[in-house]
């Protein structure tokens with residue numbers, strides 16, 4: 494099975510190389526039969542080819558068994574007409590990767606507040622407030638006059654229904670609770686539609702308890718009592734913001750894995766950005782992309798009923814835990830002495846140990 498590897502910008506190439514060290518070892522130990530196809534995107538391909546996302550890369554993604562996507566310096570991209578395409582958004586929309594799955598679990602033993610965290614966010618990934626990708630033609634953000642800017646949000650029954658379904662399915666193999674995050678006290682129509690679809694799906698899962706929480710209260714409750722939450726389902730932007738909060742609470746932004754999953758394809762992508770402030774220094778924490786890749790293997794295992802992939806995913810997850818447990822095998826962001834490459838070597842070294 495072929496995995497497309499897109500290193501991206503900033504710390505992307507460093508954490509992608511580290512991730513491939515771990516995946517390469519898992520490939521050998523568990524005999525996964527994976528191969529890698531490398532393609533350049535982002536600022537490198539903008540310079541060489543005039544676009545941050547060449548067409549052939551989209552074609553390669555469609556044909557791949559899975560994709561590993563490094564972070565992108567999208568803030569530095571020129572407008573789309575001058576080649577600045579956000580590959581992350583483009584892949585999500587064009588390949589219909591509608592579920593952004595972002596777990597947060599306290600891996601260092603304690604979270605930021607010293608409270609345990611064990612939750613997973615199911616974030617709708619294809620519409621909502623993201624005006625650069627929520628219209629069929631044209632953008633949802635525009636300026637009717639030079640002193641007025643407008644942004645439109647799109648909410649559809651289809652997208653709410655399918656993300657709610659994935660969340661309830663996930664809850665069935667967890668603590669059987671779904672929290673739907675909304676702002677229906679203000680957005681009575683659009684968030685009202687989201688809640689209507691979530692409630693409909695909930696009737697098909699009588700064993701799962703549904704709780705509804707307004708997004709601003711949610712930001713506080715997450716800090717106050719993180720273990721109250723098991724599976725969280727949210728529209729695009731609420732999910733994006735809350736997942737950074739949850740990840741930080743669980744020990745750090747560099748720790749949370751994340752996948753963008755559709756019915757046909759899955760893209761592993763770290764939760765954090767391209768960290769230009771530390772790019773090229775060899776000190777970035779690669780754990781988020783490593784864990785995202787383990788989630789990709791898990792997704793592929795379910796799709797292809799492949800036990801070895803599932804076993805490899807669990808082993809990588811456990812290896813990251815084992816390496817993080819000791820302060821002397823952590824990266825600089827967690828107060829440890831290891832560089833990006835050394836951390837990856839330590840994780841790879843744990844695979845196949847027992």
Ligand code: NAD
Pocket residue numbers: 504563564565566567568569581746747762763764765766767768769770771776777778779781826
């Ligand atoms: P960021 O996540 O890149 O960085 C925030 C802070 O966290 C920085 O101090 C950074 O050094 C640190 N950090 C992030 N990842 C780390 C890691 N793995 N190890 C150690 N420290 C880490 O967010 P930002 O600074 O707001 O954005 C930088 C760029 O990334 C922007 O161009 C933005 O558009 C882009 N971005 C991309 C994605 C993506 O590709 N998915 C997501 C968010 C932001």
